[in-house]
Amino acid sequence: MKLFKRFKSTGTGQPEALNPDDNQSLIDVRDRHFLPTALLYHQQPLQLTRAEGVYVWDQQGNRYLDCIGGIICISAGHNHPRVKQQLIGMLENNEIQHTSTLYLNRHPVELAEKLVAEAPEGLDRVSFTNSGSEANELAFMTARQATGETIIVNLRHAYHGGTAGTLAQCGHHTWRFRSQPVASTTSALEPYCYRCPFNQKPESCDLECASNVETTIQTTTHGKIAGMIVEPVMGVGGFISPPREYFERVTRIVHEHGGKYISDEVQTGAGRCGHEFLLTKELGIDADMITMAKGFGNGAAIGAVLMKSEDALALKGKMYFNTFAADPMQTAQARVTLEVIKEEKLSENALAMGARIMDGLRQLMKRHELIGDVRGRGLLLGMELVKDRKTKEHAVAETARLMDLCKDRGVLLGKGGLFGNVLRIGPPLTINAEQVDFLLEAIDQSLTEISGAAQG
Numbered sequence: 001m002k003l004f005k006r007f008k009s010t011g012t013g014q015p016e017a018l019n020p021d022d023n024q025s026l027i028d029v030r031d032r033h034f035l036p037t038a039l040l041y042h043q044q045p046l047q048l049t050r051a052e053g054v055y056v057w058d059q060q061g062n063r064y065l066d067c068i069g070g071i072i073c074i075s076a077g078h079n080h081p082r083v084k085q086q087l088i089g090m091l092e093n094n095e096i097q098h099t100s101t102l103y104l105n106r107h108p109v110e111l112a113e114k115l116v117a118e119a120p121e122g123l124d125r126v127s128f129t130n131s132g133s134e135a136n137e138l139a140f141m142t143a144r145q146a147t148g149e150t151i152i153v154n155l156r157h158a159y160h161g162g163t164a165g166t167l168a169q170c171g172h173h174t175w176r177f178r179s180q181p182v183a184s185t186t187s188a189l190e191p192y193c194y195r196c197p198f199n200q201k202p203e204s205c206d207l208e209c210a211s212n213v214e215t216t217i218q219t220t221t222h223g224k225i226a227g228m229i230v231e232p233v234m235g236v237g238g239f240i241s242p243p244r245e246y247f248e249r250v251t252r253i254v255h256e257h258g259g260k261y262i263s264d265e266v267q268t269g270a271g272r273c274g275h276e277f278l279l280t281k282e283l284g285i286d287a288d289m290i291t292m293a294k295g296f297g298n299g300a301a302i303g304a305v306l307m308k309s310e311d312a313l314a315l316k317g318k319m320y321f322n323t324f325a326a327d328p329m330q331t332a333q334a335r336v337t338l339e340v341i342k343e344e345k346l347s348e349n350a351l352a353m354g355a356r357i358m359d360g361l362r363q364l365m366k367r368h369e370l371i372g373d374v375r376g377r378g379l380l381l382g383m384e385l386v387k388d389r390k391t392k393e394h395a396v397a398e399t400a401r402l403m404d405l406c407k408d409r410g411v412l413l414g415k416g417g418l419f420g421n422v423l424r425i426g427p428p429l430t431i432n433a434e435q436v437d438f439l440l441e442a443i444d445q446s447l448t449e450i451s452g453a454a455q456g
């Protein structure tokens with residue numbers, strides 16, 4: 001990842017003109033005008049210009065198998081013909097491109113009806129937002145309004161967005177700002193089996209991580225909470241995937257202390273992790289609210305909060321307005337995406353291809369010492385790299401190198417984890433067996449190259 005660089009001088013006091021075909025030219029202008037928080041993947045950053053299905057192309061026409069999809073945002077595949085047709089049709093018909101929710105429009109209403117049909121029973125109210133962060137902000141406000149309490153419990157290693165309220169719930173020092181006020185939050189220990197904070201083994205533990213939620217409430221709050229926010233698979237944290245029983249115990253604890261359980265499905269939702277559209281429903285998690293974004297819009301900037309009527313009614317009498325939320329184009333794109341995922345049975349494919357990748361990674365683990373753990377659900381899979389399987393020292397540089405080498409072999413991947421040593425695999429749900437095998441081959445060859453370099 002690169003930060004600021006000085007821009008090239010033309011000798012005239014003027015910066016060089018932007019040349020969009022030249023990556024360095026784009027980097028120079030970015031360095032000049034973007035904030036230093038704007039990071040780029042890869043030693044040689046990539047410019048992506050075209051996309052179709054599971055593939056993306058750079059400006060020079062090189063093709064890549066996209067196994068990260070933005071950051072887990074492409075569900076039905078890039079430029080899916082039905083999504084494209086929907087948007088082109090709307091533009092050709094001069095359909096209204098923007099109107100606020102102060103006017104009626106069919107698209108958000110149609111989407112709401114379809115989404116509620118996929119939700120666990122009782123979650124029959126929905127509010128659309130522009131992002132996952134905004135969805136979580138609204139969920140926090142609703143939980144606080146409904147309970148009259150302020151404290152939201154989060155998990156260490158969690159990520160819920162980049163706004164003030166969501167960053168206050170963030171379990172990564174790397175993402176939090178020094179200026180970040182952290183009020184009315186408390187953190188429970190992470191359900192991270194590979195690095196269990198209680199030094200337990202998953203086969204013999206008593207879910208001490210779940211019990212820790214209760215201890216945290218008892219020791220850091222006045223005993224009542226507004227709610228707790230949990231990702232069913234912790235995305236930015238490196239696809240930490242707690243067992244089903246964890247959620248059973250934690251939801252009970254949250255409810256016993258008067259709180260609302262918020263299931264953050266920004267990464268897991270939209271059919272990526274199970275037969276159901278929402279993993280919360282698949283796992284039978286007793287959630288009061290579910291938040292979504294990313295793959296829900298297949299690339300459109302849209303998020304959503306699903307909640308129960310009783311909690312929604314707690315907001316009555318207040319005004320909540322969000323200028324671009326529930327925009328006709330975005331909601332139409334999300335509705336068609338949802339229809340495609342259901343009609344083309346993409347969740348079934350995600351499960352089958354996810355299992356194929358998982359099997360492949362387990363095979364690779366036998367031959368590559370660098371792989372410390374593989375985990376995840378459906379097409380949300382992580383591979384944690386360690387320098388030594390005993391000490392579990394984070395293999396940070398090796399993970400970045402692996403991403404670069406895979407890119408050179410035509411495969412794009414992401415990374416995550418507190419120290420950036422977890423390779424993240426989250427391709428569109430349309431990936432097929434041949435493409436999975438290509439991905440596994442790229443990882444295998446790249447790992448061999450890394451270990452060869454280490455020995456050589």
Ligand SMILES: Cc1ncc(COP(=O)(O)O)c(C=O)c1O
Nearest residue numbers: 131132133159160161235266293
């Ligand atoms: C689990 C989770 N929640 C919330 C967010 C925030 O979503 P957005 O970036 O759309 O605001 C993210 C983003 O990565 C996420 O992974």
